[in-house]
Amino acid sequence: MxxxxxxxxxxxxxxxxxxxxxxxxxxxxxxxxxxxxxxxxxxxxxxxxxxxxxxxxxxxxxxxxxxxxxxxxxxxxxxxxxxxxxxxxxxxxxxxxxxxxxxxxxxxSVTGRARRTAAAEAALRADTGGVSIADAERSLEVLFEGILSDAPMPIEGVSQAAAGVLASVKAVGADAWLASVRRHHEGTFQHCLLVTGVAAGFAKGAKLGGGQASALMNAALLHDVGKAVIPRHILDKPGKLTSEEFEAVKLHPGAGFDYLSKHGSVSPLVLDAVRHHHEALDGSGYPDRLRGAEIGPLTRILTVCDIFAALIETRPYKETRTSYEAIGMLVDMSISSKVDYAAVRTLGDSFGVPLPAQFGDVVRGFTVTRPHG
Missing domain, CATH: 3.40.50.2300 (Response regulator)
Structure with missing residues (x-):
């Protein structure tokens, strides 16, 4: 265009x-x-x-x-x-x-994507964790339509869908739940669901309490609602984005924050995570170039879950990383002062990739990206 x-x-x-x-x-x-x-x-x-x-x-x-x-x-x-x-x-x-x-x-918008047939919907609901996946997808559809029409957002429905994902992941395991998402979804909706499932895996592995788990799950399901205003040909582009396209993508955290602030009864903690999940500890992120202590704990966890989900998602034009590889790349990012090592370590433990307890052990030579042996 x-x-x-x-x-x-x-x-x-x-x-x-x-x-x-x-x-x-x-x-x-x-x-x-x-x-x-x-x-x-x-x-x-x-x-x-x-x-x-x-x-x-x-x-x-x-x-x-x-x-x-x-x-x-x-x-x-x-x-x-x-x-x-x-x-x-x-x-x-x-x-x-x-x-x-x-x-x-x-x-x-991605809301213009082709709808699933009745048979495909039945197949999804019959798959492992499929009911919670379908309910979370429906919640995302309502959210995306809401931001485009500037309509109120029913936070109760979001919370119920997010809680359903957490319960399902606790029951069937994160890996099986995420595999079902990849079998039935693609593009932006696949990513949003994967982030929600990864967050559930984190919450389960970290044994987060009710309020903490609820905040993380709501933040995960809501974090990319602003992508409704980004053209789908940009979000699904197979090659490198132009500078104009990347600047448009960078608008989505602010767009989601503005919509949720106006229409949803969303907690300030979750709103902060939605706006700042693309910030980096060294100040190189967006939209506000926060650094260090300016980035809260929930946002740090959501950022790590978001990156992990992007690495393991299935797209025809990119390599799908294993959990081991994805955690290794996050370790490298923590060494580069981009993401929080403590959050990476907890996520690694949650997905069967144990890491050293002390960050200094990583800096002194440990690298999870190196093959065993």
Whole structure:
């Protein structure tokens, strides 16, 4: 996607393009190279200005391969004429400017993924831990739809689904539960469920009490709700993200925090974990570049669970790591002052990868990534 706008709307164009992870090009500086690889273009230009119309026609006529051409239109007395002008420039659809961002977010969101068939749903529920997985998935769907429509969030449903995951993991084991998720899910929803299952494994292994376990489980299920506003072609992109795409991804912790702060009766502890699960102890994370003691215990645990889940998840374009390999990579990250070693050690113990009790033993030469023998 390429976002094209008039210079006098540059501020609005940059903000909207940034939310969608798309490069923005000013109409006055537009070249054919800017559109050469575009599959779709969003145009935010003054179609009453004949100079703008002429530049657009000159550019778009030379890139007929762009089949999707969305034009943003102002409401009002001239709306009909603007739509006619857009059609003359090859528009495939129009959107009212003030509603466009919300509409595009919904269209490109992971909520637009294909729904599971009745047979596939029955197969999931019959699998190990499948009922709790299906219930957690449904809770995620409600959350993602809620943030897109700015609707209230039923925290009770989230808590019930999270508690169901913890009970199921305690009953069948974390490895079996996570394997069921990988058999039935992919992409962003697979990751969210894996993080929740890993958190349950951590809570079980650490023997966390009721309040602590509940906070961790709720934080895990809620942590990536902000990804609802990130286009799915970015979240599921098989290659390296562009700078614009990565900046868009970095918006998701803040988007989730803002939504939950506004609509959910979520504890401050969980809200903090949702906002800061991509922070690093050395201050290199996002969105607030917190460091050291500024990052709370729950957030440190959630961060480790999130990274572990990302490493063991199944995607066609990346290697799926074993628990042993994933813990080894987390040890390396703790040596580099990115994540909390105590949280890594507890997670390792929970998944059958014991680590030295003292961090100094790791620094003095222990490396879990080295094969046995």
């Amino acid at each position: 390429v976002f094209v706008c008039d210079p006098h709307w540059e501020g609005h164009g940059k903000a909207m393009a940034g939310q969608l992870g798309a490069p923005m090009r000013l109409l006055s500086e537009l070249t054919l190279d800017d559109l050469a690889d575009a599959e779709q273009v969003v145009v935010d230009a003054d179609l009453r200005d004949m100079d703008s119309v002429g530049r657009l026609k000159h550019a778009l006529d030379r890139v007929p391969a762009i089949k999707a051409r969305t034009f943003l239109i102002d409401e009002g007395g001239s709306e009909r004429l603007l739509r006619v002008q857009a059609n003359a420039l090859g528009a495939t659809r129009h959107m009212v400017r003030k509603f466009a961002l919300a509409e595009l977010r919904r269209e490109y």
